[in-house]
Amino acid sequence: MLHPPGAAGGAAQGAQLPVGPPTSAELRAIIVEPAAHAGSTVAPELVATVVAEAADQPGALPLVAHALRETWHRGSGPVLHLDDYRATGGMRGAVAQTAEAAYAFEPPARQALMRAVFLRLTMLGEGTEDTRRPVPRTELDGLEAPEAPALAGAYSGSASDASPDGGADDVAALLHRLAAARLIVLADGTVEVAHEAVIRAWPRLRRWLTEDRDALRVHRRLSSAAQQWDELARDGGALYRGAQLTTAQTWSREHGTALNELEHDFLTASTTAHRPPPGAAGSGTHHTPPAPVHRHAGRPARPLPHRGHDRMGPVPKQRTTTAQCAFRTADLPVTAARRTVDCSTRGQS
Structure with missing residues (x-):
């Protein structure tokens, strides 16, 4: 990293020093001295151009450093030339x-x-x-x-x-x-x-x-909630519900590929936990709602794991109907196993 004269000692000791815009003299030293240590020289017209562009400009140092680095990569000899600097886009355009x-x-x-x-x-x-x-x-x-x-x-x-x-x-x-x-x-x-x-x-x-600043804020809130859910051992009480869940589901339909593994698991668990069981009033019994978490069109959502492989232990044996099984497993957290719960055969006599 390039440091203005006088700041190198503090930086070496890990100190946080306020650094204002460099003066013209400091800029010349910043431009010329590192090149000299590397066995190169900077053409006088390039030094003058960079000083004119960067003097008294807050935040100029990283832009200058990037532009001069790209200038060095473009050159074929020991001298850094103005034409190569301009080809990089200069101080304002090199990063872009x-x-x-x-x-x-x-x-x-x-x-x-x-x-x-x-x-x-x-x-x-x-x-x-x-x-x-x-x-x-x-x-x-x-x-x-x-x-x-x-x-x-x-x-x-x-x-x-x-x-x-x-x-x-x-x-x-x-x-x-x-x-x-x-x-x-x-x-x-x-x-x-x-x-x-x-x-x-x-x-x-x-x-x-x-x-789409609002969409980015929805994602940040979702990411933070997923982290908290994971820190709480994926407790069902930390899942999304209500308006938060609806907003996140709407966002995921357009931005599902931006979900990471944890966020996907969190949103899938939230959706499953608050989906009405089959046969419940208003839920309908003749169709299955589409998966609300959209990572890729045409790719089915990841199935929920069998409770017996979850950290919470096996499910007690009891007579279970399909509707009851779906309701009881609705709040299961998603784990790496991701095995589908088979409610058609478990616990029936």
């Missing part, structure tokens, strides 16, 4: 250009996955700017690329880069490429955006964050 190139490289299904990842990595500001949101790597478990046919020639990556089944391989491959492009940072089991500059300077991400 890098992000757009990463987005264009992915097949269409992974582009949707990339959108889901960056939305999770952004903290929604309420009256303030959006900022980075570090998340545990496990929060991305279960994210899947939508099942859509790849459009030949629509992206610059190889079709072999896309896993036809999506899943963990898609997420891992995407994160690896985003980290290589220095758009995200992977460390200590966490994932986060490399800097707020990515959030503020990439127009596509800004559009994602503003086009």
Whole structure:
């Protein structure tokens, strides 16, 4: 990381030091000295251009660092030139250009996955700017690329880069490429955006964050509720019901592929727990309501597990009708086993 002169000592000791916009003299040192340590030089006209663009600009340092790094990658010799700097998009455009190139490289299904990842990595500001949101790597478990046919020639990556089944391989491959492009940072089991500059300077991400703000808030509340449910050993009392459940179900019909594993389990358990049993008044007896949790069109919802394999222990043997069985198992939490409860044969004599 680049530090203004005078800040390096405090940074080395782990201190949090307020750093204002760098002066012109500090910017020159920030631009020239790291290049000199790497055996390179910066053309005088490039130094003058960067200083003019960045002087007295809050938040300029990460933009300058990214632009100069991309300038170095474009060059073929020991001198960093102004033409290469301008080709990167400069201080204002280099981050956006890098992000757009990463987005264009992915097949269409992974582009949707990339959108889901960056939305999770952004903290929604309420009256303030959006900022980075570090998340545990496990929060991305279960994210899947939508099942859509790849459009030949629509992206610059190889079709072999896309896993036809999506899943963990898609997420891992995407994160690896985003980290290589220095758009995200992977460390200590966490994932986060490399800097707020990515959030503020990439127009596509800004559009994602503003086009449906209410839907993003619904997802954040759902994610928080699912985490709490899991921390409470998946207690049935922590499940969604009423208006909260209806709102989450409506959201999932349009954004189901943005659900991770835990959120999917939570919403499925909430829906099942509060679905009227077959034969109940107003529920109807001649059809089964469609699954409310939509991850992929045409893919059936994951079945509930057999109670006997749940952490709460086996079900006592008793005479059970189909309607009674469905009612009693309605509040079962979803576990990794996901075996279907067979109410047609259990407990009948």
